[in-house]
Amino acid sequence: xxxxxxxxxxxxxxxxxxxxxxxxxxxxxxxxxxxxxxxxxxxxxxxxxxxxxxxxxxxxxxxxxxxxxxxxxxxxxxxxxxxxxxxxxxxxxxxxxxxxxxxxxxxxxxxxxxx
Amino acid sequence: xxxxxxxxxxxxxxxxxxxxxxxxxxxxxxxxxxxxxxxxxxxxxxxxxxxxxxxxxxxxxxxxxxxxxxxxxxxxxxxxxxxxxxxxxxxxxxxxxxxxxxxxxx
Numbered sequence: 001x002x003x004x005x006x007x008x009x010x011x012x013x014x015x016x017x018x019x020x021x022x023x024x025x026x027x028x029x030x031x032x033x034x035x036x037x038x039x040x041x042x043x044x045x046x047x048x049x050x051x052x053x054x055x056x057x058x059x060x061x062x063x064x065x066x067x068x069x070x071x072x073x074x075x076x077x078x079x080x081x082x083x084x085x086x087x088x089x090x091x092x093x094x095x096x097x098x099x100x101x102x103x104x105x106x107x108x109x110x111x112x113x114x115x
Numbered sequence: 116x117x118x119x120x121x122x123x124x125x126x127x128x129x130x131x132x133x134x135x136x137x138x139x140x141x142x143x144x145x146x147x148x149x150x151x152x153x154x155x156x157x158x159x160x161x162x163x164x165x166x167x168x169x170x171x172x173x174x175x176x177x178x179x180x181x182x183x184x185x186x187x188x189x190x191x192x193x194x195x196x197x198x199x200x201x202x203x204x205x206x207x208x209x210x211x212x213x214x215x216x217x218x219x220x221x
Contacts, residue, residue: 106157
């Protein structure tokens with residue numbers, strides 16, 4: 001059973017381009033969480049999704065950011081018209097159940113650099 | 116916000132000493148979890164403690180939970196250089212704090 005897979009591991013985008021980050025949860029997990037982490041800082045919650053539904057997007061910027069978790073395929077975090085301030089590590093986690101009834105398993109992250 | 120906040124922000128100890136980190140939160144919770152992050156990597160789950168539990172052990176880890184004070188502590192006994200990492204607590208729905216950066220000096 002492969003762990004949470006994120007790709008790409010590193011992504012470089014020019015200002016104004018779009019960034020697409022993919023997350024394949026562990027097999028059997030239907031809950032996905034996205035976080036952003038700046039250097040030397042903690043994890044900032046962005047969005048919590050369950051298959052085909054956004055459960056909590058309170059941490060997601062209102063503009064340029066969107067997330068989806070379709071019935072088939074990985075979860076996608078999409079950042080449109082990237083700016084330098086979007087440079088960060090983006091982590092995805094998945095769990096079998098929602099909330100803290102079970103532990104979350106994390107991917108290795110995607111490091112986005114906006115030049 | 117149910118986000119946990121860890122204290123201290125940074126901790127440096129000698130190998131063999133014990134390390135204690137604290138986590139405070141603001142609202143009622145069902146469970147609380149502790150995670151560890153090595154530099155540049157994803158988080159790894161350490162231990163989960165439920166709201167009706169006061170203390171839990173796992174190897175060299177000891178976690179306490181005081182729901183009346185809305186706080187939890189993580190104790191790592193007989194620390195090793197390999198314990199050097201950042202440690203985070205998470206409350207319901209996996210909201211994380213800013214973490215405690217632990218450095219264990221060999």
